[in-house]
Amino acid sequence: MLRDAVISAVIAFGLFGAMIGLKTEVGVQTIELTPRPYLVLAAVLLVFFGRLALLAWKKSRPTGTPKPGRIAAVAGKASRYLTPVVLVLTITLPFYAERYYVDLGVLVLTYVMLGWGLNIVVGLAGLLDLGYVAFYAVGAYSYALIAQNFGLGFWSCLPLAGILAAFWGVLLGFPVLRLRGDYLAIVTLAFGEIIRVVILNWTSLTGGPNGLSGIPRPTLFGLVFNSSGGEGSFADFFGIEPNISQRGIFLFYVILGLALLTNWVSLRLRRLPLGRAWEALREDEIACRALGIDVTVTKLTAFAMGAGFAGFAGAFFATRQAFISPESFTFIESAIVLAIVVLGGLGSQIGVALAAVVMIGGGELFRDFQEYRMLIFGGALVVMMVVRPRGLVSGRTPSVSLGDKRHISADLMTEGHG
Amino acid sequence: MTYPLLSVEALTMRFGGLTAVDALSFEARAGEITAVIGPNGAGKTTVFNCITGFYKPSEGALRLTHAGGATYPLASMPGHLITRRAQVARTFQNIRLFAGMTVLENLLVAQHNTLMPSVANGLLAVFGLAGHRRAERAAIDKAKLWMDAIGLTDRADDPAGSLPYGDQRRLEIARAMCTDPVLLCLDEPAAGLNPRESDDLSSLLLRIRDGRDVAGRCSLLLIEHDMGVVMRISDHVVVLDHGRKISDGTPEQVRADPHVIAAYLGEGDEGDDAAAEAVL
Numbered sequence: 001m002l003r004d005a006v007i008s009a010v011i012a013f014g015l016f017g018a019m020i021g022l023k024t025e026v027g028v029q030t031i032e033l034t035p036r037p038y039l040v041l042a043a044v045l046l047v048f049f050g051r052l053a054l055l056a057w058k059k060s061r062p063t064g065t066p067k068p069g070r071i072a073a074v075a076g077k078a079s080r081y082l083t084p085v086v087l088v089l090t091i092t093l094p095f096y097a098e099r100y101y102v103d104l105g106v107l108v109l110t111y112v113m114l115g116w117g118l119n120i121v122v123g124l125a126g127l128l129d130l131g132y133v134a135f136y137a138v139g140a141y142s143y144a145l146i147a148q149n150f151g152l153g154f155w156s157c158l159p160l161a162g163i164l165a166a167f168w169g170v171l172l173g174f175p176v177l178r179l180r181g182d183y184l185a186i187v188t189l190a191f192g193e194i195i196r197v198v199i200l201n202w203t204s205l206t207g208g209p210n211g212l213s214g215i216p217r218p219t220l221f222g223l224v225f226n227s228s229g230g231e232g233s234f235a236d237f238f239g240i241e242p243n244i245s246q247r248g249i250f251l252f253y254v255i256l257g258l259a260l261l262t263n264w265v266s267l268r269l270r271r272l273p274l275g276r277a278w279e280a281l282r283e284d285e286i287a288c289r290a291l292g293i294d295v296t297v298t299k300l301t302a303f304a305m306g307a308g309f310a311g312f313a314g315a316f317f318a319t320r321q322a323f324i325s326p327e328s329f330t331f332i333e334s335a336i337v338l339a340i341v342v343l344g345g346l347g348s349q350i351g352v353a354l355a356a357v358v359m360i361g362g363g364e365l366f367r368d369f370q371e372y373r374m375l376i377f378g379g380a381l382v383v384m385m386v387v388r389p390r391g392l393v394s395g396r397t398p399s400v401s402l403g404d405k406r407h408i409s410a411d412l413m414t415e416g417h418g
Numbered sequence: 419m420t421y422p423l424l425s426v427e428a429l430t431m432r433f434g435g436l437t438a439v440d441a442l443s444f445e446a447r448a449g450e451i452t453a454v455i456g457p458n459g460a461g462k463t464t465v466f467n468c469i470t471g472f473y474k475p476s477e478g479a480l481r482l483t484h485a486g487g488a489t490y491p492l493a494s495m496p497g498h499l500i501t502r503r504a505q506v507a508r509t510f511q512n513i514r515l516f517a518g519m520t521v522l523e524n525l526l527v528a529q530h531n532t533l534m535p536s537v538a539n540g541l542l543a544v545f546g547l548a549g550h551r552r553a554e555r556a557a558i559d560k561a562k563l564w565m566d567a568i569g570l571t572d573r574a575d576d577p578a579g580s581l582p583y584g585d586q587r588r589l590e591i592a593r594a595m596c597t598d599p600v601l602l603c604l605d606e607p608a609a610g611l612n613p614r615e616s617d618d619l620s621s622l623l624l625r626i627r628d629g630r631d632v633a634g635r636c637s638l639l640l641i642e643h644d645m646g647v648v649m650r651i652s653d654h655v656v657v658l659d660h661g662r663k664i665s666d667g668t669p670e671q672v673r674a675d676p677h678v679i680a681a682y683l684g685e686g687d688e689g690d691d692a693a694a695e696a697v698l
Contacts, residue, residue: 265544272543272550273526273534276519280527283516290470290508291528292501292597301537398520400558401575412579413518 001059005051012047016040083350090256094249102248106255106320108360110313113259115340115352117309120266122338123347124275125302126282126414128185131172131192132337135165135307137329139314141199144212144324154218154319158312165311166304168195173303177296180285192334200326211325217247218254218319225250251320258316262309263349269305271399278302279347279399283414336360343384345391345410354392422483423448423637424469424506424601429478431464431661438464440661441478446601446654448485451627451638453648455672456658457681462641463511465658466603469639470508471497482506484600502531507599509590511606511641517579521570521589524578525561526554528596533557563633564592568622584615588622595626595634602626604640608647616644620651627651649673657681 021040025032090109094102114136121129142161146152152160176187199206206212217225223234225247234250235242269275277298280288289295318324340359344351359377366373388394394410424446431439439461446452454462467473469480469492480492482504490504500506516524526533533553534540543550565571568588573581578589587607594602607623608616622632629635642648648655648669655672657665659681665672672678 268544272540273530274537274540274543276523276527277530277534279519279523280516280530283518284514286472287510287514287516288527289472289497290501290510290514291530291593292498292507293527293530294498297537301540396518398523398575400522400526400554401520402522402558402562403575406575408518408520408577410518412577 001052001055004055005048008051009044009048012044013040016043086350086353094252099245099248102245102252104361104364106248106252107364108357109252109255109259110317110320111337111340111360112353112356113255113262113313113316114310114337115344115356116259116262116266116349117306117313118337118341119344119347119349119352120269120278120309121302121306122341123352124266124270124282125278125299127299127302128181129188129303129306130185130331130334130338131188131190131195132306132310133329133331133333134172134192134195135169135310136314136317136333137195137199137326138165138168138307139311140318140324140329141206141212141314142311143315143318144215145205147216148212148214154216154315158315161315162308162311165314166308169303169305169307170300172307173300177299189331189334192329192331196326196329199329207325209326211323211327212318213323215318215322215324217322218250220250251316255316255320258312262312265305265309267349274298274301276399279396339381343381343391345393345395347396348391348393351391351393420447420449422446424639425479425481425483426465426469427479427481429465429468429480430476431461431468431473432476438661439468439475439658442658442661442663444656444663444666446637446639448600448637449627450653451623451640451651452654452656453652454639454641454656454658455643455645455648456664459660460658461661462658463605464661466508466605466639466641468493469500470506470603471495471500482601501597501599505598505600506603507594507597507601508603509587509594509605509607511609513583513586513590515578515586515590515593518577520575521565521578521581522558522561522574524589524593525564525596526557528593529557529560531597560596560633564596567625567632568592584611584618587611587615587619591622591626595632595636598634599636602636602638604638604642606641606643608642608644611644616647620647624651 017040020043021036023034023036025034090105093105097105114132118129118132121127121132139161142164143154143157146157146160147154172188172191176184179187200208202208203210219225220234223237225234226242226244228242230236230242233242234246266275270279277288277293278301280291280293281295281298281302285295288298317328321328336359340355341352343359344353344355358380362380363373363377366376369376384392390410396408396410396413397405398408422445426442426444429439429442430437442461442465444452454465456462464473468475471492475493478493482490482492484490484505490500492500492504492506495504516527519527533550534543562571562574565574568585568591570581570585570589570592573585578586581589587610591602591604591607604623608619611619623638623640624630625632626635627638640648640652652669655665655667655669656663657672657675657678664677664681665675667675
């Protein structure tokens with residue numbers, strides 16, 4: 001135990017020795033190094049005692065891990081009561097919360113929707129997709145370009161954006177179908193970057209790095225939301241004081257509706273032959289083939305479905321911001337959405353929603369600690385992976401049963417090999 | 419009525435310089451249990467993989483004939499259509515169940531093509547269209563019949579991965595049967611079973627052949643090392659060694675064939691024959 005802690009301390013010294021121990025200070029013409037030995041000592045000691053404490057805690061715990069099935073069952077039960085509470089709290093949010101929180105809610109719900117969409121691809125079908133943001137971008141740019149060039153409104157563009165994104169999902173799907181695991185991840189990662197780079201360089205169409213601005217806002221059956229009121233506005237129609245927060249609330253309900261649609265469709269698909277085939281594909285692709293399931297078509301539908309929802313979310317993003325640029329569609333977005341899915345528990349809807357609240361909402365609340373945000377984020381990920389390697393809510397509920405539906409522990413499940 | 423259901427003609431499978439199966443020809447007749455036996459590395463599983471579309475044969479033809487007269491050239495069909503159209507199902511040497519899904523779900527996944535004839539149909543079902551409910555109920559009924567046949571009705575809602583080994587073997591067979599095959603290929607179904615379990619298995623296979631007390635019947639092709647099982651249930655035995663057929667006939671004929679004895683025990687003296695008799 002002591003030896004382990006000493007080794008950790010030595011590693012910490014190796015890491016922090018230069019990083020913390022030497023501070024560069026810009027002089028008049030030179031850069032000077034100031035050694036900071038005490039800070040290094042503090043860091044090393046922290047690691048030493050931290051490791052010691054962790055090992056002691058591990059030792060003091062009763063041997064043999066508690067039955068994972070029990071934990072999963074409790075989590076499954078809790079989620080049944082948790083879901084309506086969370087739903088009611090979300091629906092009523094604009095009535096009790098300030099405008100800042102409503103806007104934050106819109107942001108969080110966008111990621112919840114993206115998480116649920118990606119969950120179809122990664123959680124159900126077991127295909128590791130690192131380029132999910134590409135479809136988000138396709139949706140956003142589809143809406144922006146169609147709206148600007150053909151003058152269509154948000155509601156007519158929304159399905160188009162989804163369909164176009166799904167189409168790109170299929171297009172990406174074809175070449176990568178033979179790939180599995182790591183290889184699939186790399187190709188999807190590359191695809192995400194390709195889309196971003198194309199958008200960045202196709203200046204004549206997409207405006208390149210300048211992005212597209214003046215994207216039309218959504219309307220409620222033709223009623224517009226603005227701060228000046230006037231003919232045909234929401235405030236005018238209902239004879240109330242025009243207020244810009246009305247648009248925020250409207251957007252909140254739009255994204256809530258879209259997210260719930262995503263949730264409903266994926267929950268419903270899970271109980272249908274298509275969703276079961278996705279899960280079977282995650283469990284064992286070869287067995288699927290031997291049962292006469294067309295693996296190609298099944299994978300493509302998963303890709304298309306996930307991409308379609310990303311397209312919806314992208315169109316919403318464009319209409320909310322009224323401005324989009326390639327900056328918003330970098331790899332880190334894909335990584336965040338994937339982290340939400342993995343942290344929430346592959347295949348678990350409520351888990352993904354909670355993870356999105358924690359990651360995005362939490363990230364916003366920590367905005368004051370700007371410098372430490374990534375540190376906290378990274379630390380939280382590490383802790384999660386140690387404590388609950390299968391995500392917040394792991395395991396699955398059977399899609400069909402003769403008697404009671406009993407929760408299936410994640411230990412029996414396969415995570416898929418791409 | 420019996421006719422050649424599957425005919426294998428001059429099947430050759432080469433992996434680089436290695437010829438795993440060399441100009442193999444045999445027939446599996448409808449309504450019979452045909453066993454393919456042979457020492458380790460004789461090419462039995464390779465033959466199976468060719469029949470079920472996991473490998474494309476280097477040369478030769480595989481022809482499957484349905485009772486209605488339709489014929490299917492298995493060697494040139496995509497893997498999933500071999501199960502879907504030609505109705506050939508298989509199980510695996512190392513069990514490949516969907517471990518995280520329940521027994522019932524495993525049996526429903528096997529009926530995927532009946533439940534979802536097309537993608538459009540599968541997507542319409544989201545909105546409750548396409549007569550999905552009725553199809554699902556029929557599929558569950560069929561799954562129930564098979565669970566009864568293999569004695570797993572009580573465990574319908576348990577994950578397949580939590581079942582004992584013998585039950586998993588039988589579930590895999592039931593799952594393959596849910597695809598409505600005319601020919602079921604079993605790769606070492608008795609491997610790892612204790613004597614009682616392999617007796618149960620033998621009787622299940624005979625019931626499937628004859629369509630007694632089970633929800634469907636079909637012809638069987640099996641690879642097996644357990645000679646007790648092979649000799650008891652097979653109607654016809656094909657013996658392979660080094661990718662070639664060395665014997666073909668009823669269990670009694672094969673048992674008495676000097677080539678078979680030599681293949682299992684190596685060329686030897688007269689005295690070895692007695693030992694070979696004991697093995698076969």
